[in-house]
Amino acid sequence: MEEKILTSQFEPKIASFVCTWCTYTGADLAGTSRLKYEPNVRIIRLPCTGRIDYNLIIKAFENGADGILVSGCHPNDCHYSSGNFYARRRFIVFRELLQFIGIDVRRVQFAWVSAAEGAKWAKLVNKFTSEIKDLGQFTNYQKIKRDIFLEEAVI
Amino acid sequence: MKNFKIKNDYKNFVKGLLSLNYLVIAPKYENGILKFSKIKNAAEILSPSEYINTVSSTKEYFFPQTEPVIKFTFEGKEIFLKDVEIGKKPKVVLGLRPCDAASFSILDDIFQYEYKDEFYFTRREKTIIIGAACESNDESCFCTTTGLAPDSSQGADLFIEKNNEEEYFLRAVTEKGERLVEQLIAEVEELEEEPKKNPLYEKIEKQIRKKIDLIEAKKWLDNNFENEKWEELSSQCLSCGSCAYLCPTCHCFDIVDEVNYNSGVRRKNWDACQFDLFTLHSSGHNPRDTKAKRYRQRVMHKFKYYADRFDKTLCTGCGRCIRACPVNIDIYEVVKEFAPLVEQN
Amino acid sequence: MNSISEIAKKLLDENRVSAVVGYSIGSLPNKTKTVIVKSSQQAEKLIFNNLCVNNLAIYLTKSFRLTTQKPVAVVMKGCDVKSVTGLIQEKQIEREQVFIIGVKCNGVSEDGKNLSPKCYSCKLQTPKMYDILVGEEEEKNIEFKNPFSDVEEFEKKSLDERWNFWMNELEKCVKCYACRQVCPLCYCEKCIVDKTVPRWIEPHTSKSSNLSWHITRAFHLAGRCTGCGECERACHHNIPLSLLNKKMAKVVYDNFNYQAGLDDKAKSPLADFKFQDKEDFIR
Ligand code: SF4
Ligand code: SF4
Ligand code: SF4
Ligand code: SF4
Ligand code: FES
Numbered sequence: 001m002e003e004k005i006l007t008s009q010f011e012p013k014i015a016s017f018v019c020t021w022c023t024y025t026g027a028d029l030a031g032t033s034r035l036k037y038e039p040n041v042r043i044i045r046l047p048c049t050g051r052i053d054y055n056l057i058i059k060a061f062e063n064g065a066d067g068i069l070v071s072g073c074h075p076n077d078c079h080y081s082s083g084n085f086y087a088r089r090r091f092i093v094f095r096e097l098l099q100f101i102g103i104d105v106r107r108v109q110f111a112w113v114s115a116a117e118g119a120k121w122a123k124l125v126n127k128f129t130s131e132i133k134d135l136g137q138f139t140n141y142q143k144i145k146r147d148i149f150l151e152e153a154v155i
Numbered sequence: 156m157k158n159f160k161i162k163n164d165y166k167n168f169v170k171g172l173l174s175l176n177y178l179v180i181a182p183k184y185e186n187g188i189l190k191f192s193k194i195k196n197a198a199e200i201l202s203p204s205e206y207i208n209t210v211s212s213t214k215e216y217f218f219p220q221t222e223p224v225i226k227f228t229f230e231g232k233e234i235f236l237k238d239v240e241i242g243k244k245p246k247v248v249l250g251l252r253p254c255d256a257a258s259f260s261i262l263d264d265i266f267q268y269e270y271k272d273e274f275y276f277t278r279r280e281k282t283i284i285i286g287a288a289c290e291s292n293d294e295s296c297f298c299t300t301t302g303l304a305p306d307s308s309q310g311a312d313l314f315i316e317k318n319n320e321e322e323y324f325l326r327a328v329t330e331k332g333e334r335l336v337e338q339l340i341a342e343v344e345e346l347e348e349e350p351k352k353n354p355l356y357e358k359i360e361k362q363i364r365k366k367i368d369l370i371e372a373k374k375w376l377d378n379n380f381e382n383e384k385w386e387e388l389s390s391q392c393l394s395c396g397s398c399a400y401l402c403p404t405c406h407c408f409d410i411v412d413e414v415n416y417n418s419g420v421r422r423k424n425w426d427a428c429q430f431d432l433f434t435l436h437s438s439g440h441n442p443r444d445t446k447a448k449r450y451r452q453r454v455m456h457k458f459k460y461y462a463d464r465f466d467k468t469l470c471t472g473c474g475r476c477i478r479a480c481p482v483n484i485d486i487y488e489v490v491k492e493f494a495p496l497v498e499q500n
Numbered sequence: 501m502n503s504i505s506e507i508a509k510k511l512l513d514e515n516r517v518s519a520v521v522g523y524s525i526g527s528l529p530n531k532t533k534t535v536i537v538k539s540s541q542q543a544e545k546l547i548f549n550n551l552c553v554n555n556l557a558i559y560l561t562k563s564f565r566l567t568t569q570k571p572v573a574v575v576m577k578g579c580d581v582k583s584v585t586g587l588i589q590e591k592q593i594e595r596e597q598v599f600i601i602g603v604k605c606n607g608v609s610e611d612g613k614n615l616s617p618k619c620y621s622c623k624l625q626t627p628k629m630y631d632i633l634v635g636e637e638e639e640k641n642i643e644f645k646n647p648f649s650d651v652e653e654f655e656k657k658s659l660d661e662r663w664n665f666w667m668n669e670l671e672k673c674v675k676c677y678a679c680r681q682v683c684p685l686c687y688c689e690k691c692i693v694d695k696t697v698p699r700w701i702e703p704h705t706s707k708s709s710n711l712s713w714h715i716t717r718a719f720h721l722a723g724r725c726t727g728c729g730e731c732e733r734a735c736h737h738n739i740p741l742s743l744l745n746k747k748m749a750k751v752v753y754d755n756f757n758y759q760a761g762l763d764d765k766a767k768s769p770l771a772d773f774k775f776q777d778k779e780d781f782i783r
Binding site: 220391477 | 521527528532534554558563668682694699704738
């Protein structure tokens with residue numbers, strides 16, 4: 001079903017939801033350390049992974065994301081002490097739900113990236129971008145989105 | 156108006172319709188439910204003896220659950236409007252029971268009351284309604300109360316019936332219907348004489364729930380806007396809205412704007428009077444803030460307000476709301492609470 | 501032993517409860533009617549038979565507010581009591597606010613012929629928690645079926661098959677939200693679908709907005725749904741909502757060894773965590 005567009009010309013859109021205390025700072029470090037990484041990732045900063053509602057993920061898919069990367073503090077490092085533990089449980093369940101519905105969970109990835117791990121962030125983004133390039137455009141989801149402006153009357 | 160015999164069988168007749176390039180919509184089992192759906196080939200068609208009625212009504216083909224009414228884009232401070240196109244293909248809706256066919260003559264009134272709803276009427280004008288007499292009924296049907304019968308053709312353009320020799324024939328009810336049959340001359344043949352009534356229809360009419368006197372019901376409603384009965388009748392309602400969503404005559408909608416950063420669309424979406432959010436104002440005030448008031452609205456609208464305004468009942472007795480209600484609120488039983496049965500001989 | 505109507509009459513006469521929620525004879529041969537009895541004269545309407553499929557725990561939340569002054573009595577099967585447990589767990593009601601008229605149950609039917617699917621995996625023919633128990637018949641043995649067999653079957657399908665299946669099923673949804681309205685655990689005063697700023701889930705029907713709704717419904721009930729089957733029963737478009745619910749129940753059971761509605765002291769699994777929860781999927 002999913003049409004693969006040649007890897008060379010396909011530039012995936014990846015939305016990344018990160019917590020401000022660890023991963024966002026880590027990504028910042030990657031920048032200040034002049035580490036070069038793939039530009040496909042758009043970072044959305046949130047207070048904590050505990051705040052990352054699954055609806056953000058769905059909305060990103062609806063709006064054309066091909067992959068989603070969620071990242072925050074390592075266990076025991078959460079600024080709010082346990083936000084990431086709740087998030088971890090939530091994602092265990094959410095991944096299974098997506099899989100059950102027929103969404104390839106390789107498109108939704110989770111990571112722990114600390115404020116010191118700029119290099120890990122750069123590597124992760126590069127790896128994930130190339131994985132999404134291999135998976136191709138997420139046409140399944142993009143096809144079902146009703147384009148509210150172009151849509152023709154159904155009947 | 157003329158009557159026509161269907162020469163071969165029903166399926167061939169549908170084949171003829173499909174070859175005329177109409178979009179044919181008829182009852183069909185799809186994903187586990189019987190629903191009015193697009194028919195792609197005549198083999199999918201159910202003959203009028205093969206079903207009682209569908210789960211949902213045909214209104215969605217004229218007044219869909221969601222309908223864009225205007226689109227817009229923003230550029231800087233300017234807003235550009237764009238009209239919405241309405242499906243152009245002529246349609247035939249086939250196999251509607253009398254209770255569904257009659258819903259059009261009811262809905263037509265409201266959709267041109269003070270303002271003509273172009274979306275509804277454009278579709279309506281492009282559509283030919285072919286009704287089919289009922290060959291069975293269930294415990295929920297009560298069409299006789301609303302003045303219909305298993306073989307009434309009100310609202311249809313053409314009507315399928317069985318004569319006393321168990322052969323299907325078509326009754327032309329409107330000019331529009333007759334013009335369609337004339338295009339199908341290979342499949343039909345004009346009948347010289349009025350066909351003899353099949354006794355089946357009378358038999359079914361007798362099996363249907365007894366007729367309630369709606370004139371008396373209206374008299375009660377006229378005087379009982381305030382009555383503790385409303386609370387009692389609706390106390391167990393779960394506000395699920397199934398009754399209104401499945402009803403062929405319910406027509407409330409809610410207007411919603413869906414907007415992106417530079418474009419948007421204004422939509423009409425179905426609404427239902429049993430919903431908690433029904434007529435909730437943005438101030439937080441709701442004139443119908445209790446279930447009892449909303450249920451009163453449902454019954455009053457169907458059996459009083461509509462009758463006051465259009466001299467019609469906003470209910471065809473199809474029984475869908477009765478079948479669907481998860482807590483068994485039965486509109487027939489409700490109306491029977493305040494009106495007697497009509498004496499039948 | 502007393503009959504339900506005698507118990508109800510007594511409770512109302514002694515002014516111990518504000519109302520008795522129960523079942524009465526329905527207007528159709530295969531349905532019973534839900535009634536909220538407030539005076540003892542009406543108590544004789546109350547019955548129990550194998551058509552009493554509804555889960556009356558719904559009347560403890562939402563806009564009913566029957567429990568505000570005095571407790572409310574509710575007629576309940578073993579499976580329905582699970583919802584009460586859930587509501588107590590989530591602090592929606594207190595145990596004292598509900599007087600449970602527990603009934604021994606030998607299975608119920610939605611159509612008067614076939615046993616309701618939920619009954620095949622029932623281990624609670626006699627309720628776990630009640631204030632008074634009725635029904636003295638012998639417990640009949642109901643054939644036990646693995647509740648997750650359809651989930652397991654479904655998971656054998658390929659990704660695309662699963663996607664296409666759900667797209668076909670969800671396309672039927674007309675967004676009436678009857679599934680939400682009948683669910684005793686869907687008690688939010690303002691549901692996310694009714695929120696407009698921001699608009700997470702549009703009220704129109706389309707494959708994508710329907711999918712958002714169904715992901716939301718299933719996910720919000722993960723670890724909370726007791727499998728009463730009311731949502732699927734209320735859905736006139738026969739969307740297999742129980743399949744999604746059961747999948748969620750299975751994930752929660754497999755990963756956190758938790759079953760909903762059995763322990764009113766337990767924490768809901770998604771409002772809880774363990775240090776050793778699995779994280780093999782986290783990079
Ligand atoms: S109110 Fe009920 S019986 Fe009457 S037309 Fe509507 S769905 Fe049918
Ligand atoms: S179907 Fe029944 S429960 Fe649902 S809104 Fe209508 S009357 Fe209320
Ligand atoms: S009850 Fe069925 S049709 Fe209505 S919103 Fe729920 S799934 Fe959709
Ligand atoms: S989600 Fe459905 S099965 Fe689960 S508790 Fe709610 S109504 Fe019952
Ligand atoms: S603050 Fe980073 S995960 Fe909670």
